[in-house]
Amino acid sequence: MSIGISENFKQSFAFTKENLLGKIQNWVILFVLAFFTGTFLTELFPNLELLWAVLTIAASVIISGLIVRIYAGGDVTFASFGTVIIKGIGYNVAALVYSLPALILMVIAIVVMLVPILSGSPEAGLTGAAIGLVILMPALILAFLASAFIIPAAVNYAHSTGVGGAFRISEILSRIEKAGWGMFIGSFLIFLVIQMVVAVPTAILTTFGLPIIGGIVTAVINPIILVLRAKYFANRLS
Numbered sequence: 001m002s003i004g005i006s007e008n009f010k011q012s013f014a015f016t017k018e019n020l021l022g023k024i025q026n027w028v029i030l031f032v033l034a035f036f037t038g039t040f041l042t043e044l045f046p047n048l049e050l051l052w053a054v055l056t057i058a059a060s061v062i063i064s065g066l067i068v069r070i071y072a073g074g075d076v077t078f079a080s081f082g083t084v085i086i087k088g089i090g091y092n093v094a095a096l097v098y099s100l101p102a103l104i105l106m107v108i109a110i111v112v113m114l115v116p117i118l119s120g121s122p123e124a125g126l127t128g129a130a131i132g133l134v135i136l137m138p139a140l141i142l143a144f145l146a147s148a149f150i151i152p153a154a155v156n157y158a159h160s161t162g163v164g165g166a167f168r169i170s171e172i173l174s175r176i177e178k179a180g181w182g183m184f185i186g187s188f189l190i191f192l193v194i195q196m197v198v199a200v201p202t203a204i205l206t207t208f209g210l211p212i213i214g215g216i217v218t219a220v221i222n223p224i225i226l227v228l229r230a231k232y233f234a235n236r237l238s
Contacts, residue, residue: 003235005187012231019076019227026076030223033059038218040211061088063226064095070230071158073238091154094166098146098153105139148188152176155237175237187236191229198225 003011020027037056042049065088066076078084109132116128150166152175157166165171176184198221205214 005183005190008187008232008235009228011235012228015231016224016227020223023076026078027223029078030063030226031219033063034222035215035219038215040206040215044211060092061085064088064091067091067226067230068154068158070227071155071234071238073234076227087158090157090163090166093163094153094157095146095150097167098150099143102139102143102146105135105142109133109135109139148185151188151233152184152237155233158234159238179236184236187232191225191232194225198222 020030037052037059042052045052062084065084065086066078068087068091069084070076112135113128113132116124119125149172152172153166156168156172156175157163159165160168198218202214202218205211205217
C-alpha cells in the first residue's frame with residue numbers, strides 16, 4: 001500500500017484504537033501475556049524460572065500468531081485459536097532461522113572470552129576479551145538485520161499457505177522494493193526509537209526498586225505498540 005508515513009500512522013492508530021479500546025478484552029489478554037512474561041518476575045521469583053520460561057514461549061507463540069493475522073489483513077482476535085498457534089510457531093521458526101548466524105557468532109564470542117579467563121591467565125583473559133568483542137560486533141549487526149528482515153518475511157508468510165513463504169527471498173525483497181528501501185528502513189528505525197523510549201519508564205522504576213510497577217506500565221503500553229507496529233507494516237508491505 002503506497003501511503004505516506006503520517007497517513008499510515010493515522011490509519012494504524014485508528015486500527016489499534018478499534019481493536020484494543022473498542023474490544024477491551026483483547027487489551028486485557030495481551031496485558032496478561034505481557035505481564036506474566038516480564039523479566040522482573042524471574043528476578044522476584046528465581047525458583048520459578050522454568051515456569052516463566054514456559055509462559056514466555058507460550059506468550060511469544062500467541063503474540064506472533066496475532067501479528068501474522070494482522071499482517072494478513074485481519075483484526076486482533078483470538079478466534080480460531082489453533083490457527084493463531086500454528087501461525088505463531090511458523091513465525092518463531094522463521095525468526096530463529098534468520099537469527100542463527102548472529103546467535104552462532106555470539107556463542108563463539110562468549111566461548112572465546114570465557115575460556116582464557118577460566119585458564120587463570122590475566123594476559124590470556126584480556127586477549128580473549130578483545131577477540132571476543134571483535135567477533136561480537138558483527139554478531140550484533142547481524143542480529144539487527146535479522147530483526148528488520150523478519151518483518152517483510154513474516155508479511156510474506158502471512159500471505160502464503162505455509163511457512164515457506166517466510167523464506168522466499170525474491171518475494172520478500174520485492175515487497176521491500178515496492179514499499180521503498182528508504183521508507184522501510186526509516187519506518188523500522190522509528191519504531192525502534194519508540195520501543196526504546198517506552199522502555200525508559202520501566203528501567204527507571206526498576207532502578208528505584210519498583211519492578212512490579214514497571215512491569216505493569218510495560219504490559220499496558222506494549223499491546224499498543226505491538227498492534228500499531230503490526231498494522232503499520234501490514235499497510236506498508238502488503
